[in-house]
Amino acid sequence: MTKADLINILIQEMGMSKKNAEAVVNTFLGSMIESLKKGEGIELRGFGSLRIRERKPRIGRNPQTGEKVNVPAKKIVYFKPGKELKEATK
Incomplete structure (x- = not known):
């Protein structure tokens, strides 16, 4: 949609x-x-909730070269579905 x-x-x-x-x-x-x-945070009863999560910095790797890469900390939006939404999508 x-x-x-x-x-x-x-x-x-x-x-x-x-x-x-x-x-x-x-x-x-x-x-x-x-x-x-x-x-x-945002909470919509029956639908779910949204909030910001902080990811810590980490060491990743470049899949093409295998080289280690520093991945900086960042904020992401996290969605947790509500009970009614979970049941409706089963």
């Missing part, structure tokens, strides 16, 4: 105008991004 698909669902099922549907989707996604930037 894409952002455009979400907008089309709002238009069809909620009777919204395209402009309003785009504003709703953009506001929703924008607020999620801002929360994650601040280090806050």
